[in-house]
Amino acid sequence: MKSSLSATFDWLRAAWPLWLAALWWGSLTALGLWVVPTLFAQMPTKALAGNAAAALFGVQSTVAVILGCGLLLATQTGAGGPSRAGALAARGFVLAGMLMALLLEFAVAPRIVARINLPLWHALGTAMLLVQWVCSAVVFWRLARSAAPYPSPQD
DSSP, X not given: OOOHHHHHHHXXXXXXXXXXXXXXXXXXXHIIIIIHHHHXXXXXXXXXXXXXXXXXXXXXXXXXXXXXXXXXXXXXXXXXXXXXXXHHHHHHHHHHHHHHHHHIIIIIHHHXXXXXXXXHHHHHHHHHHHHHHHHHHHHHHHXXXXXXXXXXXXX
């Protein structure tokens, strides 16, 4: 019979990919639906709100890459996490989401901040953020679906 501590560690090892996916999806959701709209509603000028939003999106890109790397490690076969099918299906979406975060940070954001063809680059950045959000949601959904057999720490 396993000790309670051993069972808890087994549960954590199995569940941590789902927690990483939840953090990624949740951070994108909060930033896009609440934080940035609140900035534009509360700041005295759109330029100040845009600068603050750009800084926050830069942080979000870093968070996405870190969580994406953790998810790639967690979804390796034999990592003790989700089922092989769920892990492999999620990996492509993790990579696509990370690519969107990197492109947004290094290709699109500098043009938005420099106000170069702002409508075009803002629309492209919004689309890329939406694609990243969809990727994180799919990863979260697939890992949650494959998480059903995880034992609880009390078992």
